[in-house]
Amino acid sequence: MLLNLFLIKLFIKIFGLFKILFVIFVDSIDVSLLDCSCQRSFHPVCGTDRQTYDSLCLLDCARRYDPGISLSLAYEGTCCPSADLCADYFDPVCDQFGNFYANDCIFDFHKCAQRRSGGPLIIIEGRGEQACANAIAAAAAKQQTKN
Known part of the structure; x- marks a missing residue:
């Protein structure tokens, strides 16, 4: 009798667990x-x-x-693949508009997003801190001559 009572209680606990799992699954x-x-x-x-x-x-x-x-x-x-998936390392690149990116992977994400949204094609204008500083200065000078 005690064994039957134990089995009944065990069944109720297991059934309750399945019921909870079913509700979670349906939700x-x-x-x-x-x-x-x-x-x-x-x-x-x-x-x-x-x-x-x-x-x-x-x-x-x-x-x-x-x-x-x-x-x-x-x-x-x-x-486009998320920029969050890019490795966290610093090897800077910059585009022809003077935008700075921490590395090629992050640049590729922005290039894809630009292309998908109909924006202008971006290309790498410089690599490394000094080359990017020069490219950013050149882009700023070009922008000033337009205005």
């Missing part, structure tokens, strides 16, 4: 995608949350699902 499902009536097509877009969505429709669904966040279209196409 983690992205309901916006389940309720969304988007056509199945792949025209990737990048959201301002730096996530790639398969279509603008799915980005809109995500925005409707969580209206508390400020989510909009950043640009068409897949998102």
